[in-house]
Amino acid sequence: MDKRTIRILDAAYRPRAKLWDSALGESVVDENALPAADRAYLDSVGIVVNDFVTWDHDEQVGRAAKLDWRQVATAFVAGVGGSARRGLPVLDGYVWCAKLPEHSYRTIPELRACGICGANQSNTVDRTELRLRFWQGQPWSNLIGATINLAEFGTLAPITPTPEDRQVFDAMLDVLSAAPVEVSPSGAVVLLGQAKVIPKSNAGLRYRILEGLADVGVLPQPAVGLRTDLWVDVQEHSRAWATLGRSHRSDVPMPLAAWNGAHGVDRQRAAELFG
Numbered sequence: 001m002d003k004r005t006i007r008i009l010d011a012a013y014r015p016r017a018k019l020w021d022s023a024l025g026e027s028v029v030d031e032n033a034l035p036a037a038d039r040a041y042l043d044s045v046g047i048v049v050n051d052f053v054t055w056d057h058d059e060q061v062g063r064a065a066k067l068d069w070r071q072v073a074t075a076f077v078a079g080v081g082g083s084a085r086r087g088l089p090v091l092d093g094y095v096w097c098a099k100l101p102e103h104s105y106r107t108i109p110e111l112r113a114c115g116i117c118g119a120n121q122s123n124t125v126d127r128t129e130l131r132l133r134f135w136q137g138q139p140w141s142n143l144i145g146a147t148i149n150l151a152e153f154g155t156l157a158p159i160t161p162t163p164e165d166r167q168v169f170d171a172m173l174d175v176l177s178a179a180p181v182e183v184s185p186s187g188a189v190v191l192l193g194q195a196k197v198i199p200k201s202n203a204g205l206r207y208r209i210l211e212g213l214a215d216v217g218v219l220p221q222p223a224v225g226l227r228t229d230l231w232v233d234v235q236e237h238s239r240a241w242a243t244l245g246r247s248h249r250s251d252v253p254m255p256l257a258a259w260n261g262a263h264g265v266d267r268q269r270a271a272e273l274f275g
């Protein structure tokens with residue numbers, strides 16, 4: 001997705017620019033409000049707004065792509081460094097999809113969703129909106145989002161980090177390793193911002209990076225045991241989260257929510273996974 005496409009879509013998909021479609025039960029892009037030149041440009045690059053799909057649970061599980069870890073690791077480093085922001089959400093997609101066990105929908109009372117993958121029985125999303133977010137470096141952390149993420153990633157040329165990306169990645173780990181023991185995930189986001197080690201990043205993007213590092217155990221935590229294949233059932237996250245108490249910010253997901261500066265950075269794991 002080129003810069004002009006991202007700029008047009010970012011304006012079109014602003015929440016305040018959208019309309020509620022009661023028949024669809026979703027908010028949609030107001031196609032009549034798109035400037036003619038923008039509409040023509042999107043046509044020329046084959047992008048359709050309001051590209052909604054509805055998949056039931058078993059379709060999502062069946063479509064989950066299996067990627068090789070090296071592709072994911074190199075893309076993530078390039079995403080952190082900034083040479084290819086599209087690489088950043090690939091790790092989230094991998095964690096959701098790559099090792100997902102084959103299974104049928106099985107709900108648990110505390111989630112009202114599948115206890116293994118967290119998906120609803122049926123999900124509707126706008127694929128173009130998701131693709132826009134991936135190109136902006138944001139994951140869409142659920143099974144349908146991850147499935148679309150990896151499907152698109154599979155169509156792209158391999159993403160390779162530059163030497164500068166590697167330097168950014170290492171400098172980021174240095175800042176996190178030196179964080180005071182009482183630092184929370186949000187405190188670490190602030191520290192990274194103050195250190196200015198991640199170019200062109202905002203707090204939201206730095207959060208996404210920390211989530212990725214926690215998902216693969218580079219930011220270790222004691223609440224959820226990460227299996228070597230990285231898959232953890234959603235119900236296990238949900239139960240571990242409930243043990244954290246009310247002092248934790250409710251919008252920080254597991255396993256990042258269980259990390260703080262006292263747990264530090266597992267540099268050996270970082271070297272194994274991203275070196």
Ligand SMILES: [Zn+2]
Pocket residue numbers: 057103104105106114115116117118119
């Ligand atoms: Zn499931």
